Amino acid sequence: MAPVLPLALPLQPRIRLAQGLWLLSWLLALAGGLTVLCSGHLLVQLWRFRTFLAPSCPFTALPQVALAAGAVALATGLVGAGASRAGLDAAQYPPWRRVLGPLLVAATAGGGGLLALALALALALPGSLATGLEEGLGTAMAHYKDTEVPGYCHAKRLMDELQLRQHCCGRHGYKDWFGVQWVSSRYLDPNDRDVIDRIQSNVEGLYLIDGVPFSCCNPHSPRPCLQTRLSDPHAHPLFDPPQPNSNLWAQGCHGALLGHLQGLASTLGSLLAVTFLLQTVVLLGLRYLQTALEGLGGVIDGEGETQGYLFPGGLRDMLRTAWPQGVLGPAPEEAPPEEAPAKEDLPEA
Incomplete structure (x- = not known):
């Protein structure tokens, strides 16, 4: 099976990748913290002006989802900083080796989904604010x-x-x-x-x-x-x-209220976009670092040739490997090759 988007990562590129991920992870944690503060401020403002907003207005869902997405991004940044730091220390990496894979899956599915939903709400809901205030x-x-x-x-x-x-x-x-x-x-x-x-x-x-x-x-x-x-x-x-x-x-x-609240929502939307970009880069970098180190058996300072990748094989190969496990049912049986007819022995002249 050919891995998806492979990237050769010898020792020095792996070190530079881990160092860059450590910095980006702290930037992600900062962006997540600012998202939490901005969404919390918008939530407080909406609670303050709740008397002048229709109860059926869906705009209140934006700061609630953004608050959860910012908290997950903050946690992802802290985890990414710890994992990238462990990728430079042979004594710290073994505990991370067992949990890094599940953490990447959870951060991609949970954090990425929440950030994408919050971005969609930041683009779609400000229009409903005018009707709710009216x-x-x-x-x-x-x-x-x-x-x-x-x-x-x-x-x-x-x-x-x-x-x-x-x-x-x-x-x-x-x-x-x-x-x-x-x-x-x-x-x-x-x-x-x-x-x-x-x-x-x-x-x-x-x-x-x-x-x-x-x-x-x-x-x-x-x-x-x-x-x-x-x-x-x-x-x-x-x-x-x-x-x-x-x-x-x-x-x-x-x-006055529309300009005030839409200004806060615009700032929150910009923070969500930056956070989403940083989280995508950090998760991709951690995946490449993890797969490169797994190719060396978890040896941090291994000099051998290794490569990082996103998935171990393409979609067709993953579907083929899923067949024997019963995920897609039994694999179709291949027809045996037809045997060539036996040649008749000709009498010797």
């Missing part, structure tokens, strides 16, 4: 007034904190507050004619005004904040020209 912010704004309703009593405080900290107003702008009732009903006088007219003029029975909560005001504005009658250009005659929205946050909270 739905979540709409729900939070609709329950802004429900300060005494169980389950929504903190909606007002969380929405105010979001607008103050992220410097945003509404879902896409301050006018989004015009379409929801954000004033609690306990502050409305049921006998006031204006309140009655506003409620009766709305098909859903909501009290809608052209105003915004105080958290939409920009404290750095040089003039007092205008919160009410923002759609009436003649309501504030002292301001010339009338620009009632100039002291409000111009950006919507959807854009």
Whole structure:
């Protein structure tokens, strides 16, 4: 059987390979650790803004899978550093010789699969984040007034904190507050004619005004904040020209949160790509080093000719060797060669 992708590895190339693998393994451990930190930070941010994200949004799966993939990559880097260091020391290599093969299989199947899945999620899921924030912010704004309703009593405080900290107003702008009732009903006088007219003029029975909560005001504005009658250009005659929205946050909270979370996801995706590349190189190098040393019977400083390879034989050869073991059933019987007809003895002249 001819090995797959063989590579001749005499003594000096084996030493250089082990030394390079030791360095790359520590780089892999560093990349895995950074992936764990970045995915953990994104997970904390998603938990912090969970009120403004739809529960059905699948984006939360990205940091969870990336966290597991980073932890496996970190462990693979540490194992690779120890194995490559043992490949230079005849006293340390015998214990590694028995477990290095199973560790390579586990790291390739588990770590490689998790990293590939995390990379796929990093490419596919950011698009669902916009939809999840659209739905979540709409729900939070609709329950802004429900300060005494169980389950929504903190909606007002969380929405105010979001607008103050992220410097945003509404879902896409301050006018989004015009379409929801954000004033609690306990502050409305049921006998006031204006309140009655506003409620009766709305098909859903909501009290809608052209105003915004105080958290939409920009404290750095040089003039007092205008919160009410923002759609009436003649309501504030002292301001010339009338620009009632100039002291409000111009950006919507959807854009602010989307940019923040997608920036974290982009950084995480770059780390996952670097980690995947490093893990591939380290696992390939360890496989070549292992097979080269196995060809010498585990002798570290053997001077004999040896070669490393990925698999001991090609696919056809591996299938042939699997037949007698019953994996693919019995091998087909070959027809015996036809015997040539016997020549008749001719009488001698």
